[in-house]
Amino acid sequence: MATPQDRQLVEQWRSIQTTYFHTAGALERALASKFSIGLTEFEILDLVAESTDAACRMKQLGERTPMTQSAMSKVVDRLDKAGLISRQSCEDDRRSLFLELTDAGRALHREAAVEHRALLRENLGKD
């Protein structure tokens, strides 16, 4: 029943899990303690920050992250309440939302990104 291929798959999966948990945990803790935001919050900031064009974004952001639509909605809500992002409704399709970093959001992202990259280097990099 337990073929060698199966064992190898399981090993591979556990390795992904371990990397994911350790890295996500480290990011989570660092971002929370230094910037009072969660990892998912940072990730949305990061996506919005690197998005060049000015389309109706909420939706398209969903295509660039494995997050659920519902999760995104709540994260964005928190970011909005924290004054880091602004939601403005889109003219040509009033179901859609247009996201934009506030100045505070941009500033926080700039600092947090440094920490984020550093931790990725520590956790994923070939030291």
Added chain:
Amino acid sequence: MATPQDRQLVEQWRSIQTTYFHTAGALERALASKFSIGLTEFEILDLVAESTDAACRMKQLGERTPMTQSAMSKVVDRLDKAGLISRQSCEDDRRSLFLELTDAGRALHREAAVEHRALLRENLGKD
């Protein structure tokens, strides 16, 4: 500020996240609908099932998974309540717990493992 190395790290990280989320999600849904257990429950069953020696395990299991001690405790508690695992206190160190699959647990694990491996193959395998 955004060096090519940074971008590459971020890409690598997003790729891990995507794989993790998609695979974990698929496993979660399949195990829940077909066997009424969560992914973490299955993972504990899996670890206990493959554990050959009969040591006081709770602790050592913690070393083989990225799960928190607290998370493990709760998962094991659920498995116990579901009648899939039994906890017996360890003679030589009464702080420790000794875990063992029940017959029901062993049976469920056998079936669920097939599904689990199949989904890993789908999600991680080079199709």
Added chain:
DNA sequence: ACAACATATATGACGCGTCATTGAATGACA
């Protein structure tokens, strides 16, 4: 034998993600 410390597991409060659903706007087409 007694502190003081260390280790194994459990638990409660809390935050976040998920699912299912809702509300609103749009599209398609007779």
Added chain:
DNA sequence: TGTCATTCAATGACGCGTCATATATGTTGT
């Protein structure tokens, strides 16, 4: 134009994981 289906986002109920602790047991040094 009116209906029916589709799409975008928000929401409430719920379950799980995390942190900080609690509880019990063990160990060490004097």
